[in-house]
Amino acid sequence: MNEYAIPESAGAKFQAAPLPFSRWDRLPGVKLGQVGAEPALPEITNDLQRTIHGFAEKVMRPIGRELDHLTPEEVICNTSRLWEFRNKYQELGITTQTLATFALEDLPAAVAILFEELGWGDAGLAVSAGVDLLPHYMAAKFGNEFVAKTYPETLIGCWGITEPDHGSDVLDSTGAIFQRGGNYGQPNCVAKITDGKVIIRGQKSAWVSNGPIAELCILYCAAETDKGIDPRRGAVLIVPLDALGVSKGKPLDKMGQRALPQGEIFFDAVELDIDHLLLAPEDYNKGVYAIHAEANALMGAIFTGVARSAYELAHAYAHERRQGGVPIIRHQDVAKRLFHMARKVEVSRAIARRVTTFNMMNGIPALHAAMFSKVTATQNALEVSSDAIQMFGANGVAREYPVEKIFRDARSSLIEDGCNEILAIKGGTLLIDPELLTATA
Known part of the structure; x- marks a missing residue:
């Protein structure tokens, strides 16, 4: 982690106690620290901030600027510097397991500072790093041990939820945003839950972050049970994207965050063991x-x-x-x-x-x-x-x-x-x- 450490900011040095008024300058002027009007951070958080800032400055910014000028296909090709970023970020060891080593009282500041520094480096690469964590992080929150035991955190993660006919409304499983008489309509992606198996058909939209390069997906979709299909009582699954029946569309060409690959994922009768079901319909909301x-x-x-x-x-x-x-x-x-x-x-x-x-x-x-x-x-x-x-x-x-x-x-x-x-x-x-x-x- 020390490879990307940078010298301490030239900003304010926080005093152990306020200076007596008599020692103030006649016209006081105070420099804020690197993260603004922030009291002294715990040593472990301070070290993380300095390390990630150095990484953001030396790795993310130059690579992000270079990727911004490429076509979406060039961004994900095997000669792209996207892979240099991913390899060097992986060397930092930012995983669900390492974040769990922080004391509970230090963890919130550490997570917020980590992603602020990544955002400072490059927005698209920061989102890519954030979504990477979601399959394992959410599986751990849901109390599922299968994912950690079966799939390494080195796999590139993604979150599949939006669909061609459904954007922000898929985040509203309770229907709070719908006008009176509004109708969700036909879901684009459905998981059929049977005894011991889950079969997935349909697609997720071109806005799946990391979609074109992802290897493991936390998938949110409608569920089909013996009671029929209900998009408001869907399923949450972990899907290895090398499974038979999975395919991907071309990477999306967009205005901003061009360093972030986004694209469609298609599921053609993808069959998985029931262990891949993280949440059943009753817990979907x-x-x-x-x-x-x-x-x-x-x-x-x-x-x-x-x-x-x-x-x-x-x-x-x-x-x-x-x-x-x-x-x-x-x-x-x-x-x-x-x-x-x-x-x-x-x-x-x-x-x-x-x-x-x-x-x-x-x-x-x-x-x-x-x-x-x-x-x-x-x-x-x-x-x-x-x-x-x-x-x-x-x-x-x-x-x-x-x-x-x-x-x-x-x-x-x-x-x-x-x-x-x-x-x-x-x-x-x-x-x-x-x-x-x-x-x-």
């Missing part, structure tokens, strides 16, 4: 809730890092670029814009850390809290990266400069893992207090 809470929390942390990367580039440029005979940061409007960019980064970081801590420490995670984090951080990432382009002026829209890529990467995030408008509707219904309704009836 809980399973959707659980993975969505985890995914939205990770998105909040990743896109905090994306916003921070745009802010830091703009901050540095504002000190270098001169207009009117002075660095542009001396102009009031530029200073004001930078302040609001920094404020949004701090807000995103605070809510990402707060939600991750609450959800890891609480008996049951709060999905609406995870939605707070995802919606806030992605919206702020879009706004901060847009302001960064404005700060760079005409240079901001040139591919020679990194901020236009960050803006494109951020734009996709308002749709990923549930579009923000749908999350707000769904999250609003989760705020309903049945006891208050009963009391006012």
Whole structure:
């Protein structure tokens, strides 16, 4: 892990105790630390932050920029530097098992900082690393030992849930977002559960992150039992993607996060032993809730890092670029814009850390809290990266400069893992207090 360690930030050194007022500078000026207005971190978390930041700077950024200029087919070919990233990330040893070695009180900050730093490095590669964890991480949360014993964590993971005819609505298994009289319609992917076997038919959409390169899928789909097909009482399965009957579509060509391979997965009568069934129909709603809470929390942390990367580039440029005979940061409007960019980064970081801590420490995670984090951080990432382009002026829209890529990467995030408008509707219904309704009836 030390290969990517970097020297300690030149930012603030936190004092053991506040300085007496008499020792303050006449005009105090305080530099924030590398992760903002953050008190001293535990040593293990601090070491993780420094290591991952060095990895993000030296590996992720250059590889992400190179992949951004390639076609989707070139990104996944065996000569692509995507595989260099994956090999070097694997050397860091970030697995479900290693995260479990953190003390419970240190784990939330460690996870939030890990994915913030990865997002700072490259949004698409960060999402790829995050979704990698999901098959094993969720199997462990569901109390399933079969996956860990059968499939190594070195396999590339993915999460198959959205379908050609069903986007964010598949994340709403309770139907909270549906208009009165609305109908889910025909599911695109169905798992038939029989004695000792599961047979999967259908497809998942082109938005499966890691889909074109994945080797192990945590699949959410409708279930067929002796009672028929009910998309609201589906199945959660672990599917090895080398199984007979699995095939993949071509990788998706998209505006942003081009380093993240996404594509369709097809299931043609894929037959698996019943051990691959993580959750049966009676637990499907809980399973959707659980993975969505985890995914939205990770998105909040990743896109905090994306916003921070745009802010830091703009901050540095504002000190270098001169207009009117002075660095542009001396102009009031530029200073004001930078302040609001920094404020949004701090807000995103605070809510990402707060939600991750609450959800890891609480008996049951709060999905609406995870939605707070995802919606806030992605919206702020879009706004901060847009302001960064404005700060760079005409240079901001040139591919020679990194901020236009960050803006494109951020734009996709308002749709990923549930579009923000749908999350707000769904999250609003989760705020309903049945006891208050009963009391006012």
